[in-house]
Amino acid sequence: MSIIVTKKLRKVFGNGVELLALNDIDLTIEEGEFLSITGPSGSGKSTLLNMLGLLDKPSGGEIWLKGKDVSRASSRERSHLRNRELGFIFQYHHLLPEFTALENVMIPQLIAGVDRKAARDRSRELLQEVGLDERLDHKPSELSGGQSQRVAVARALANRPSIVIGDEPTGNLDTKSSEMVYELLRKLNQEINQTFILVTHDMNMAKKTDRILRLVDGKIVSEMKREGEEFVEHL
């Protein structure tokens, strides 16, 4: 069973002047894939991500998550699915500033109703996994950009989501930190078979993934799959 399937996915914005942001997108994503979505500004990458992340509702077409049609899911259902099945990494870390790194990773678990102690233990583990066990009690203001982003990765993994979605996860980082974050994601993908869907405009970063989808004007115009060290066009 594919983890995500979209059929003729459409998104239209605006009441007066209509903007067709996504134009009949057909997409299948398997478990354990490490894929990136690229394209110029305004191509609809973020919109597609918001659809896949159940942050927004499609105007037409279908989305299937783990074999279930979630296209018309209610706000409450989508919240629930976001909490259990999805993890997010944003361009800006978007950690809650009043909470420490450890607490930030705990929050999605607390929302899920996990026992506080269990949440704390898992958060510690995850922060160790991303190499931040020295910084558990630091607030975001006390962390560097790269460190904050790694906390965000740990947080995204907190509830063992089916998919982690990243919207320009390294967009705000210097080259070195970007490399580190991508290596980390790569490692997680290999070690725990975590599915990643990343949006990026940086082709260097995209080339670190296994599958690159290119979006232009709301349509998938090309797809490249990794074969060894090379990328091959697929259509």
Next chain:
Amino acid sequence: MFELTIAWRHITSSPRMMIFSVLSVALAVMVIAAMMGLMEGYRVEIISSTVENSPHLTVEPKEGEDYIHLYRTLSGMIWNYSGVEAVSPRLKGMAAAKYRDQVKGVSIIGVDPLLEDPLLGVQNDLISGNFKDLALKRHSAIVGIKLAEDLKLKTGDEFYLIRKGVSLKVTPAGYIQTGTGADESLVYLPLKTAQRLMGAGDVVSEIGVRTSDLYAAPAIASGLNLNSRYRTKSWQDRSRDLLNLLDTQKVVMHLFYLLVFVIAGFGVVNTMIMAISRRTREIGILMAMGANRESIVKIFVAESLILGPPSAIVGCLLAYAVAKLIEAFPVEVPSEVYVVSRMSVILSPEIFAYAVAFALLVDLAAGLYPAYKASRMDPVEAIASV
């Protein structure tokens, strides 16, 4: 409940904002508690000073008659009622008091001091002399202090009471100060002396009754009215206007309190709206992490509710301080207008409970709107906002 955790952390991490919110409600609580205390103090003072100077019950002559003839029998009847503490037959009338070249109109009350003192505690208001002397000396009188001053009476001087051709010489046995307008015209006489002056024989114009419970008077009045043709009025009957005024005042004051709380509520709403707009992105992230709309509402309502108790406590403390301040000021209020001569503030536990309940309600109500708006945010827009 994770919502509480987040709400609590929000508050502790932006103390300045929350202090303003707390203060605005605390000030409202203070104003209202102090006002309520002042009103209560005024009400208690006005009732007790009016009641102090009038009997709880007054039995008046039968319809069409000017006097009560069988007052001794009637007194006996009254004593049969339980809760009766004093019964005093009184003869009232108007006369002229003359001293040297000063003449003034006075109100005389003829009484047996041994019966009248338990009725109104007259001895307590005497600033000189002994009320009981009226029983011993037939031509003695207790004179209102302002009346004495107006007549320029000196101790021991005799003066004349004149009415319809009857002229009596009396000696002041003491002076009385009730603190009301009566001080300008009141003359207590022994009953027999007053009867001579009035010339109507062995009669009284009313019987004053004191009951152990002020609020039991109306019931006794009904009983007496049923069993005799004498007309009995309770203190409540005679002070209908005053009581109605106090009740109306209460209603008006409640509207005022409501207004004060609404104003305070706006302060809270304002603070919450600001707090929420600062956290727009955070709300989006929480939603992205899977917090549903209900949880968002819970978080922000919790934030405003948590502030309830501290607001209430600070407000009550401030109210207490203000009350003490008001009472410390010796205010001169004209007794004809205000009836009472000092301002007292009575802060009963009820008043505090009332104010605290309101504080919580205001915080809850004020927090609801911003919390609801927060929950309606679109997560995508919220995350993207700066």
